[in-house]
Amino acid sequence: MNDRTFRRSLWNTSVYTAIVAPVSIVLGLGVALLIEGEGRARGFFRTVYFLPVASLIVAMATVWQYIFHPTIGPLNALLSLAGIPGPNWLGASNTVLYSLSIIGIWQSVGFNMVLFLAGLTAIPRELYAAAHVDGAKSALDRFFLVTWPMLGPTTLFVVTISVTNAVKVFETVKMLTDGGPNKASEVLLFTIYQEGFVYLRVGYASAMTVVFLAILVVLMFLQYRVLDRRVHYT
Template sequence: MGAMSHAPSALLNSTGSSLDAAGARKALRKQRITETLAAWSLAGPALLLLVCLFFLPVFAVFLIALTDWQFGASTLSFVGFGNFREVFADVGFRASFANTILYVLIVVPGTIILGLAIALLIESGKSCRAFYRAIHFLPFMATLTAMAIAWEALLHPTIGLVNQTLAMLGLPTANWLRDENTVLPVLAIIGIWQNLGYAMVLFLAGLKSIPQDLYDAADIDGADLWLDRLRTVTLPMLGPVTMFVFIVVALKAFETFDTVQILTQGGPGHASEMLLYTLYRESFQYLRTGYGAAVAVVFLFIVVALTLIQARVMDKKVHYQ
């Protein structure tokens, strides 16, 4: 009798435990559903905006690149990868690609080296730091179109200040923007001048984040010269900032268009033509929209690939705190 009386209570306990476990699982599923809905409600608008403003336009450009559509035409034909074959066979495209790579190879190291040097000079100064920061950051904030016109006046072959100064010093002058040997380096100098303030501000922020204890430890270890301190403390600690500046400036250099359009229009010949200007010319001057879309797709793949390679290579050499 005693054993039989304990059986119903054991059954009730097991049933209650099962109901509690089922209720807990149901509550957990409900909580997960609530968290998922909350996450999508927060990330959904941004994701939708990203899809509408980036992925859909990229997909549309790729589809157009597979056709012979011309801007304004009511008909089009599917040509497959014919536009891409034409792009890689085009001498003008190869010239603009080489010019863009050379431009990036000049602008990126020049901006990083000069930006870091100016940041170190400002940080080591005792007065007028805000004034020097504002002066060097002004070109980055200024309208590039107005600055390009100012550079065009400075580089004028007869009345420009640059040639007049060189003539006063007895040095040879040049038609800087119409000479195939000088036009691309001059555009690169303008690009460095434009991005210099941005790099300087980021390096100044990075310098302020370096603990003074590291410099004190370097002094104790005998690295009391500024070059030793720069090599052993400053540059390693600025690794993340340098990597960020490198990638941002490289992307801006690849996207150079304004100065080419205003100052040279890609000339003389193709000496200063960049990839983005080639895209503009083919799509909006010659109205070869399908071919221009193929140039845009190739340009996108080049920029993404080089950016990923740069980030991968530099990330291995960067010291993170």
């Protein structure tokens, strides 16, 4: 357990989760609220934002690799137009985790948005009417009075899904960095895979699997506690 690779990958997974989960949840909620208020273009935007979910992430990772390419990638070309020297996104150990996070966020915003949209449609219209009549004049007042509390169960579900998905990140790492450079993007699942199925150190991999499971169980326990305290209403 004191192995440096393992600690490194645990830390990287935590950082990745700490970035991807909250950002994609907040953005997902924001987009859902904006789309809910949108009229005609609603279906179009919903489709666009959901597109990454329906796309093969391994395939799209290749596209991102091209976009992030330090010399021929369009992102750095764009930055150099603005006179900013672009970093070596996936190739430098201090940026690689953030680059992967961007891909992770890009991929999961749409999914969270659809879940939030479903939650929003389930809120009774009369509650908003009541809020108007009760004097909640600004959209912010109505958000805190009705939307946010009523979305509670949805939010919990979205948090659960987002966190577990972030903890389970594997595909992009395997495709784009192979844990590198210099183990800067080693994440739990990748390390387990590498140790167990490439170096065939089964015992070591099993031990890490146990830790991985333990993390998930703790997460679930926390969520269950929150669920339990939440008052169910009809």
